[in-house]
Amino acid sequence: MPAESARIGRDWLRRIGERANPGAVRLFYFPYASIGAAAYRDWGAALLAEAEAHAVQLPGREDRLFARPFCEMGELPDALVPDLLAALDRPFAFFGHSMGAIICWELSRRLKSEQQIEPMRIFVSGCRACSSSRVVHSLINRTRDDIVRRLGHGLKAE
Template sequence: MTTHPPTHAPDRTASRWLGSVPPGTDAPVRLFCFPHAGGGSSAFKGWHQALAPLTEARAVVLPGRERRLRELPYVAMEQLVDPLYEALAPFLDRPFALFGHSMGAAVAYEVARRCTAQGRPPVHLFVSGRRAPHMPARRRSYAELPDDAFLETVGAMNGTPADVVRQPELFRLFLPCLRADFELNDTYRPLPGRRLDCPVTALAGRGDPEANADELRAWSQVTSGAAEVCTLPGDHFYLKDAPPSLLDLVRARIERAMTPAG
């Protein structure tokens, strides 16, 4: 695998993987945000403004959605991690943290491991709305459902905009991306690699059926660093509309990570 040295001028190939930020942004910390299945940069709307000036929040945009709609989405974690790391590498020129929700939690975890193996560990990892990677699934794979049942199940999870759910033709445009993401998520098993040593915060809504207390606590086993569990009001998509309580928590953990010990 070819790695790239840090640079302050990322190329266009790399930048297509990331949502944009306002010109002139030069925060001392970057936060890479990995969305849920089918999600894109809109899942983290408002985060950059809320976390500035300490943190530059950048949403990760995977193939198959938003401006990358014509690109084929990935269906397996082992196919995704290498090109994703290569795309992020030019942006690892300063301390960084990772936040992933649902499928994005698994992706963020594997990227954190890859960065650590390359000598660029994150200062903090936030994993949201997903069981720890070594915990078995408690539900059947949604990717195996027929189209109608699949769309009904995904729509009921409260993560798809209501105006999209109400328009079946529009909803079906997202079907290839959604199916690919759920296949990636539901078939994922931890890849070979070392244990993390950064702090890990596991989060979920208190009414989230996808991640119970035991599954959240199990994230402590993926790192030799500090680990904590935090729950907030809401369901699986408790983070919609960027609740201040979540952003305050993220800000506080990043500030702690950037404060010199002693």
């Protein structure tokens, strides 16, 4: 693991795959309730070369089993933002499933209001977007590899 990756959000982030591309868009995966970053361990291989993937490891999961979990959603961005900022030095996007969708949405709001930065894309599944009831792309009945490919294509500049 390169030194840069070891420094970036060591407690919170787990790199997915071996790809370290200094110019790549960083894609951060936020897991659903009661699951850890390992749920996304196989998702890196199907991404485009232009993307570098990291999964967020929440407290109380896997190798952070004994870290104090959060009981209030508002506390999570407060703790996550300082460690995550070092990884937001290039374009980035968030993907969250179910509770992870809510976390990435709230984190995006916090980053925009307090740091004046925001993800180039927010992908949500298992949860409607907080600001809309409109479904942009349906991923129902798609394979995991197809979903990951679609995420990668969504990272390309318009």
